[in-house]
Amino acid sequence: MKNKRQVIYARPASLIRRPMHYCEGCGHSLVHKLMAEVMDELRIRQKTIGVAPVGCAVFAYYYLKCDISEAPHGRTPAVATGIKRTRPESIVFSYQGDGDLAAIGMAETIHTANRGENITVIFMNNTVYGMTGGQMAPTTLPGQQTPTCPSGREPQTMGAPIRVCELLNTLERPYHIERVALDSVQGILRTKKALTTAFRAQMEGKGYSFVEILSPCPTYFRLSPRESMLYVKNTLSRRFPPRIFRKEGVVLNA
Amino acid sequence: MQKKKKNSNERVLITGNEALAEAAMRAGCRFYAGYPITPQNELTAYMAKNMPKRGGTFIQAESELAAINMVLGASAAGARAMTSSSSPGISLKQEGISYMAGCQLPAVIANIQRGGPGLGSIDPSQGDYFQAVKGGGHGDYRIIVLAPMSVQEMHDLTIEAFLLADRYRVPVMILADGRLGQMMEPISLHRGAPPPVPAKTWALTGADGRKPNCIRSLLVNEGELEKHNYKLQKCYGAISRREQRHELALARDCDLLVAAWGTCARIAKGAVLKARARGLKAGLFRPVTLWPFPSAPLASALRRARAALVVEMNCGQMLEDVRIASGGNAKIFFSGYPGGRVPSETDILKAICRTAAEIRRR
Numbered sequence: 159m160k161n162k163r164q165v166i167y168a169r170p171a172s173l174i175r176r177p178m179h180y181c182e183g184c185g186h187s188l189v190h191k192l193m194a195e196v197m198d199e200l201r202i203r204q205k206t207i208g209v210a211p212v213g214c215a216v217f218a219y220y221y222l223k224c225d226i227s228e229a230p231h232g233r234t235p236a237v238a239t240g241i242k243r244t245r246p247e248s249i250v251f252s253y254q255g256d257g258d259l260a261a262i263g264m265a266e267t268i269h270t271a272n273r274g275e276n277i278t279v280i281f282m283n284n285t286v287y288g289m290t291g292g293q294m295a296p297t298t299l300p301g302q303q304t305p306t307c308p309s310g311r312e313p314q315t316m317g318a319p320i321r322v323c324e325l326l327n328t329l330e331r332p333y334h335i336e337r338v339a340l341d342s343v344q345g346i347l348r349t350k351k352a353l354t355t356a357f358r359a360q361m362e363g364k365g366y367s368f369v370e371i372l373s374p375c376p377t378y379f380r381l382s383p384r385e386s387m388l389y390v391k392n393t394l395s396r397r398f399p400p401r402i403f404r405k406e407g408v409v410l411n412a
Numbered sequence: 413m414q415k416k417k418k419n420s421n422e423r424v425l426i427t428g429n430e431a432l433a434e435a436a437m438r439a440g441c442r443f444y445a446g447y448p449i450t451p452q453n454e455l456t457a458y459m460a461k462n463m464p465k466r467g468g469t470f471i472q473a474e475s476e477l478a479a480i481n482m483v484l485g486a487s488a489a490g491a492r493a494m495t496s497s498s499s500p501g502i503s504l505k506q507e508g509i510s511y512m513a514g515c516q517l518p519a520v521i522a523n524i525q526r527g528g529p530g531l532g533s534i535d536p537s538q539g540d541y542f543q544a545v546k547g548g549g550h551g552d553y554r555i556i557v558l559a560p561m562s563v564q565e566m567h568d569l570t571i572e573a574f575l576l577a578d579r580y581r582v583p584v585m586i587l588a589d590g591r592l593g594q595m596m597e598p599i600s601l602h603r604g605a606p607p608p609v610p611a612k613t614w615a616l617t618g619a620d621g622r623k624p625n626c627i628r629s630l631l632v633n634e635g636e637l638e639k640h641n642y643k644l645q646k647c648y649g650a651i652s653r654r655e656q657r658h659e660l661a662l663a664r665d666c667d668l669l670v671a672a673w674g675t676c677a678r679i680a681k682g683a684v685l686k687a688r689a690r691g692l693k694a695g696l697f698r699p700v701t702l703w704p705f706p707s708a709p710l711a712s713a714l715r716r717a718r719a720a721l722v723v724e725m726n727c728g729q730m731l732e733d734v735r736i737a738s739g740g741n742a743k744i745f746f747s748g749y750p751g752g753r754v755p756s757e758t759d760i761l762k763a764i765c766r767t768a769a770e771i772r773r774r
Contacts, residue, residue, distance in 0.1 A: 207616045207618060224618070224619055226627075233478065236473070236479075239471070239478075243486065244486045244491040248489075266478050269473075
């Protein structure tokens with residue numbers, strides 16, 4: 159009898175074969191793989207142009223086999239806007255962390271969403287500035303200790319965590335807004351589905367799609383990779399509930 | 413803009429800001445992002461009205477930061493792209509300009525200068541010479557800086573700016589001021605084809621049938637950045653050798669060379685003629701490219717003249733480049749107008765007479 163072995167799981171063609179610089183248990187490597195899978199499945203790699211942020215994912219071009227531009231810190235969606243308007247036929251994504259998207263780049267984030275730019279914004283929320291040493295981000299939880307809030311984030315002077323999906327959901331123009339969590343196998347699969355929905359919306363010219371991904375950062379959570387995922391599930395998800403906020407342009411109530 | 417006639421002597425009465433915008437579109441610019449600031453608002457409004465009619469994109473951005481980075485993205489995607497602003501807004505754009513220099517992205521940036529520092533005033537000024545010519549943003553880079561002195565030149569040098577930006581893959585700045593931006597003059601519009609676009613094999617178009625392209629300025633591997641910076645310097649060297657532009661008037665027999673740029677050069681030209689009528693042997697040196705600065709022709713003019721009077725609407729910025737070019741071989745005098753005031757011909761004539769008297773006394 160012939161050996162009829164079938165490939166059921168392989169490295170996605172859109173992922174460059176190269177050891178990743180991310181820490182073990184980091185969400186970026188997972189999401190890169192999911193994005194590569196989605197690009198393969200939607201057959202869009204050849205027309206995808208990404209914009210990489212300043213932060214841990216600054217080297218996204220080492221791993222994703224599509225055209226990629228860097229952007230100054232926080233200006234990622236502005237660069238994506240320039241690319242998309244120049245080449246409306248391409249699929250453009252902006253990949254950003256919490257500092258890039260919700261602190262220095264908040265104006266660009268809101269206004270790009272408000273224009274309803276036909277791009278996909280992928281927001282990696284791990285509540286810290288990973289690249290620079292785990293400092294306080296706009297999404298850092300109250301009480302969470304970081305090098306810039308050594309006694310824990312104190313909302314009275316440092317503000318409370320910003321819920322970006324909820325904020326963007328007040329705008330008229332976004333087409334899809336969704337928060338997912340890398341907290342389990344189901345969470346990872348849901349993340350892939352959200353990315354697929356977002357990219358597909360862009361392919362159909364529907365407009366702005368936004369996917370927030372609650373992501374583990376074992377290094378600055380100071381937890382093991384497994385504990386980090388549980389932290390995302392039990393702690394982060396409470397503060398930032400994963401759900402679809404906007405579907406096909408319609409606001410969904412909680 | 414006035415109604416255009418289809419003949420070869422197409423003359424229109426137009427503001428400098430609009431002349432610049434019209435030139436950009438005739439040069440093939442198809443992407444513009446801007447943000448309101450006086451005294452360059454006519455430029456943005458002209459783009460808003462006309463860019464969509466020519467199949468291009470106009471975006472009113474949420475800030476100057478967003479505008480310059482939209483231009484960065486459009487340029488990365490292969491478009492001829494530009495933005496404009498005035499002094500405080502140009503300060504905000506410096507980050508993006510530095511990134512574009514690092515990424516070797518062509519673009520045109522117009523600075524219709526106003527008084528500074530800070531919010532300054534909305535009056536014409538030449539206070540941004542240092543910022544434009546000596547860097548502005550962080551890092552070891554240069555941009556080409558063109559200084560028009562008439563509405564016609566606002567138009568013509570913009571066509572040139574797009575040519576140079578694409579030829580060298582560098583940002584090019586048009587350094588004008590509120591006077592040039594807002595005054596109207598009759599001009600001839602560019603009628604030829606847009607400057608040729610070189611093949612942009614580096615542009616982000618989607619990795620279809622080729623390896624992925626990457627636009628970046630981050631080079632962290634050992635020796636990588638050093639190599640990149642030498643490459644940039646080689647390009648700047650080529651620009652410096654080939655692209656210096658200047659104007660000399662009545663300089664062959666002059667005893668006092670008036671050195672001025674932009675609006676000041678235009679007024680100084682009249683003052684020099686009046687000084688000649690009074691028997692003073694004055695001449696004019698006017699750089700058209702502020703970077704690369706035309707040091708060699710200035711140096712040789714100074715060897716003959718032995719004295720120069722630098723006139724600027726600032727406290728002495730090009731003055732430093734004139735001093736360097738003179739190499740100590742000429743006496744350098746300065747007359748500055750830093751408060752947003754434009755000097756009159758009489759102001760400059762008086763300065764010429766004063767300087768000539770002082771030279772005689774010495």
